[in-house]
Amino acid sequence: xxxxxxxxxxxxxxxxxxxxxxxxxxxxxxxxxxGLICFSKKAAEIFQSNGAEVVAxxxxxxxxxxxxxxxxxxxxxxxxxxKTVKLxxxxxxxxxxxxxxxxxxxxxxxxxxxxxxxxxxxxxxxKSDHSVEIEVPExxxxxxxxxxxxxxxxxxxxxxxxxxxxxxxxxQDADITEDNKDVNKFFASLNNTTKHFMSGLTKLEQxxxxxxxxxxxxxxxxxxxxxxxxxxxxxxxxxxLQFVAxxxxxxxxxxxxxxxxxxxxxxxxxxxxxxxEAGIMVQINAEVLAGITLGQLVNKGAPMLYGSxxxxxxxxxxxxxxxxxxxxxxxxxxxxxxxFYQLPNYSTSGVCDAKIPGQQxxxxxxxxxxxxxxSGPQFLHCAYGLxxxxxxxxxxQAVLDDAHFQMLKFFLKTPRxxxxxxxxxxxxxxxxxxxxxxxxxxxxxxxxxSGEISAPYPFEGDGESDGVFALAYQRMNELLARPVEHIDPxxxxxxxxxxxGLLPRLNVYKEGK
Amino acid sequence: MTExxxxxxxxxxxxxxxxxxxxxxxxxxxSGTPGVVELTRLALEKKISPEEIINALTAGxxxxxxxxxxxxxxxxxxxxxxxxxxxxxEILKPILEAAKVETKGKFAIAxxxxxxxxxxxxxxxxxxxxxxxxxxxxxxxxxTEKIIEFIREESPDYLGLSALLTTxxxxxxxxxxxxxxxxxxxxxxxxxxxxxxxxxxxxxxGADTYCPDGFHAIKVLEGMKKRKVNTAI
Numbered sequence: 001x002x003x004x005x006x007x008x009x010x011x012x013x014x015x016x017x018x019x020x021x022x023x024x025x026x027x028x029x030x031x032x033x034x035g036l037i038c039f040s041k042k043a044a045e046i047f048q049s050n051g052a053e054v055v056a057x058x059x060x061x062x063x064x065x066x067x068x069x070x071x072x073x074x075x076x077x078x079x080x081x082x083k084t085v086k087l088x089x090x091x092x093x094x095x096x097x098x099x100x101x102x103x104x105x106x107x108x109x110x111x112x113x114x115x116x117x118x119x120x121x122x123x124x125x126x127k128s129d130h131s132v133e134i135e136v137p138e139x140x141x142x143x144x145x146x147x148x149x150x151x152x153x154x155x156x157x158x159x160x161x162x163x164x165x166x167x168x169x170x171x172q173d174a175d176i177t178e179d180n181k182d183v184n185k186f187f188a189s190l191n192n193t194t195k196h197f198m199s200g201l202t203k204l205e206q207x208x209x210x211x212x213x214x215x216x217x218x219x220x221x222x223x224x225x226x227x228x229x230x231x232x233x234x235x236x237x238x239x240x241l242q243f244v245a246x247x248x249x250x251x252x253x254x255x256x257x258x259x260x261x262x263x264x265x266x267x268x269x270x271x272x273x274x275x276x277e278a279g280i281m282v283q284i285n286a287e288v289l290a291g292i293t294l295g296q297l298v299n300k301g302a303p304m305l306y307g308s309x310x311x312x313x314x315x316x317x318x319x320x321x322x323x324x325x326x327x328x329x330x331x332x333x334x335x336x337x338x339x340f341y342q343l344p345n346y347s348t349s350g351v352c353d354a355k356i357p358g359q360q361x362x363x364x365x366x367x368x369x370x371x372x373x374x375s376g377p378q379f380l381h382c383a384y385g386l387x388x389x390x391x392x393x394x395x396x397q398a399v400l401d402d403a404h405f406q407m408l409k410f411f412l413k414t415p416r417x418x419x420x421x422x423x424x425x426x427x428x429x430x431x432x433x434x435x436x437x438x439x440x441x442x443x444x445x446x447x448x449x450s451g452e453i454s455a456p457y458p459f460e461g462d463g464e465s466d467g468v469f470a471l472a473y474q475r476m477n478e479l480l481a482r483p484v485e486h487i488d489p490x491x492x493x494x495x496x497x498x499x500x501g502l503l504p505r506l507n508v509y510k511e512g513k
Numbered sequence: 514m515t516e517x518x519x520x521x522x523x524x525x526x527x528x529x530x531x532x533x534x535x536x537x538x539x540x541x542x543x544s545g546t547p548g549v550v551e552l553t554r555l556a557l558e559k560k561i562s563p564e565e566i567i568n569a570l571t572a573g574x575x576x577x578x579x580x581x582x583x584x585x586x587x588x589x590x591x592x593x594x595x596x597x598x599x600x601x602x603e604i605l606k607p608i609l610e611a612a613k614v615e616t617k618g619k620f621a622i623a624x625x626x627x628x629x630x631x632x633x634x635x636x637x638x639x640x641x642x643x644x645x646x647x648x649x650x651x652x653x654x655x656x657t658e659k660i661i662e663f664i665r666e667e668s669p670d671y672l673g674l675s676a677l678l679t680t681x682x683x684x685x686x687x688x689x690x691x692x693x694x695x696x697x698x699x700x701x702x703x704x705x706x707x708x709x710x711x712x713x714x715x716x717x718x719g720a721d722t723y724c725p726d727g728f729h730a731i732k733v734l735e736g737m738k739k740r741k742v743n744t745a746i
Contacts, residue, residue: 436650437635437638437639438635441589441636442593444589445589448587449539
């Protein structure tokens with residue numbers, strides 16, 4: 001049985017059917033005029049051999065081609081792209097089944113950050129009264145390591161609301177190189193979670209090693225096809241409308257191998273996309289359609305997700321502003337576009353501008369998490385633990401996010417209003433009204449223990465004290481102390497024997513561990 | 514059922530908060546079996562002493578208190594258990610009176626004039642009954658004269674006054690002044706509670722204490738002496 005996710009009964013829609021159609025038509029027009037600049041020779045050849053108009057750009061510093069994608073190719077790609085995509089997992093009960101026309105939301109972590117944020121709680125003494133001491137959380141940023149990635153996957157394994165795992169931190173240990181980064185990040189993650197694992201690829205040359213590792217874990221080539229325990233995310237189109245050479249080549253190879261892949265685009269309204277909603281929507285939709293078309297030309301029926309990571313620019317720095325309200329609007333529009341194509345959607349929420357956990361972080365992430373979830377994307381990259389846009393990961397924040405999602409999941413439960421329920425409660429009302437105290441307390445207890453009443457906020461302080469961070473930190477350490485199901489010793493031994501570049505310290509069965 | 518069984522089941526049913534056989538409690542297996550009311554009657558039929566019955570009820574409430582403290586139980590659980598004990602005490606009342614056994618005390622409780630909010634007052638009443646007090650609930654929006662009249666006639670040991678509103682809390686002071694005018698103030702402890710009032714306000718109007726909730730009231734009462742001796746029950 002796959003994970004249940006949360007089915008949105010009546011998904012929130014921002015734009016009308018007519019506006020969806022308008023964006024669709026305008027996107028098709030954009031794919032022809034101006035079309036895309038393509039820096040990948042392979043992609044240019046694929047488009048050309050399938051009837052697209054491809055013209056080499058003369059005099060450019062890097063080889064590039066102007067590509068005009070006719071509507072017919074896009075329509076055929078939209079027909080052949082699977083409408084249901086399965087993302088498997090080491091534990092088959094953690095598989096995710098995503099249907100493009102079903103607004104069933106799965107909550108996923110991510111993305112890859114460079115900075116890991118540690119927290120401790122130094123004690124401060126009140127100047128005017130030395131008998132008063134308080135503990136105040138302090139956050140310390142440092143470069144992420146493979147040990148951090150293991151910890152993060154470990155905790156995410158135990159976060160109840162989290163359905164799948166996107167690697168959270170870029171591993172930057174001294175012994176990690178461009179050549180061994182991929183195998184180590186995949187192994188560190190897969191060995192510490194039995195949930196689905198998604199990642200980008202650093203180096204195309206490592207793709208086969210990564211796929212082989214996944215085959216060993218899944219039980220063979222066919223078993224991996226049946227239960228794709230890994231998937232990839234690629235941002236092959238750089239905004240505006242440019243196929244990037246290396247990522248596009250990586251994307252082509254992933255499609256050839258038939259593993260699930262996200263066709264992602266991340267335009268920034270104001271700089272790499274128009275600041276107006278209509279403009280960024282037309283552009284991002286055209287960019288994703290271009291990627292999907294390429295993928296289906298490479299391998300008809302290859303599983304892929306409509307990936308959207310639109311963002312508005314900050315006016316003060318022209319950096320990303322994921323905390324802006326418009327970012328959620330764009331994401332919801334994209335959810336609707338993907339649903340129009342009946343393709344499973346990778347969407348984004350919960351990314352905040354705040355640099356440390358706190359009130360700003362909570363407000364920004366909770367706002368977008370609620371509104372984007374309500375629109376019903378299938379794969380919601382909702383940024384457990386992510387801070388400072390996508391620069392910082394904090395495990396404590398991920399634990400706090402889990403509490404937010406428990407509230408959200410409870411809120412989205414199907415209302416239980418039906419005849420038997422009404423009859424039972426009407427009987428209660430009649431009984432209670434006839435008593436002198438007129439209290440319904442008697443009827444609470446059974447319901448309280450049936451899970452029908454939402455749990456209190458788990459990090460509630462006593463009285464007027466705010467113990468949120470300290471309690472979440474305690475919870476984080478409890479989760480770290482809880483064991484995870486590692487890959488079995490025999491498979492681990494094979495992986496270490498057959499896959500080059502793995503760090504010996506990641507072998508949990510090695511002597512001395 | 515042996516006497517030992519009855520005593521054990523009494524305690525268990527208090528823990529489960531099962532007033533009578535129709536209630537489900539927490540453990541579904543107990544559904545349909547005798548609750549505290551039936552077991553108390555059965556115990557009396559079997560000539561088990563009221564003291565032994567009260568000990569079983571108290572032992573059950575002690576466990577409930579522990580479970581509440583450890584957050585396994587919540588207030589609805591406490592109230593269900595307290596209500597079950599309260600019912601048992603009602604059954605035992607004539608026997609205790611006949612035996613001239615002194616109870617913990619007589620407690621009059623009311624929401625003051627002008628205030629119809631009685632949830633808090635009702636909850637406190639249930640908890641106090643469960644703790645073994647003889648509770649007389651005078652109702653909500655109760656005129657000061659009615660409270661004074663009750664105290665004069667029934668001589669309760671304690672008076673609990675409740676008010677939710679800032680506009681009605683002043684009526685508590687009126688009641689205390691009326692007690693003084695009637696010469697009854699020294700004979701009764703006055704406890705006040707409700708969202709609008711505080712420790713400071715209790716001092717300001719001359720109440721004996723402020724109780725933020727029913728549990729606090731029980732704790733405070735344990736440390737208070739009944740003002741009058743040989744109170745009849």
